[in-house]
Amino acid sequence: MPTQTFRSKPVATSHSTVFVVDDDPEFRESVSLLLESVKLKAHVFVSAEDFVANYDRRRGGCLVSDVRMPGMSGLELQKWMLDNEIKLPIILVTGHAEVPMAVEAMRAGAVDFIQKPYSPQQLLERVQQALRQDEQRREEEREDEGTQNLLATLTPREREIMDLLLDGGTSQRIGNRLNLSTKTVDFHRRNMLDKMGVDSIVELAKIVGRRV
Structure with missing residues (x-):
């Protein structure tokens, strides 16, 4: 009998881990x-409680969990993760009778659920999708952290002028409002843009998430 091979799209990072939670060995x-x-790293847990006790929240990846387990269920594990701001994408594996519970989990933020019996290729595709989603989220968080670090370098006056510029103010109007000369406003504007690493207010708006 020929060996079956599975297709796997490359994931964004080799550091991603698939956390598998199930009481069934x-x-x-x-x-x-x-x-x-398909060269994906797996870390297994014998129960939801095992995951809760041992998961390192610094590790990225996704979670594959059965819905129905002794003790803490898959849905209860999902609630615990939400309560503790653990944002791993969750794929729930369900039996036919558990589909309503899985729908409830989807509404609460689970990425997907797979109904037994499922094909290996189907599970791999869902896992790859979840891993890409987690990597995108982590990249956005890294970018947000970088922006916050840049904002922290601004003086109170530069921050004030930045906010007014992002609200559509001109140097003249800002100067009138703050009792500053236009030349002084432009000086602070140049310093602020240099610190933020951008050349224009439009570029600044993109990295701080504001419209101008």
């Missing part, structure tokens, strides 16, 4: 082997 092993067959 056969499920954990089969999913781990499937992921490793």
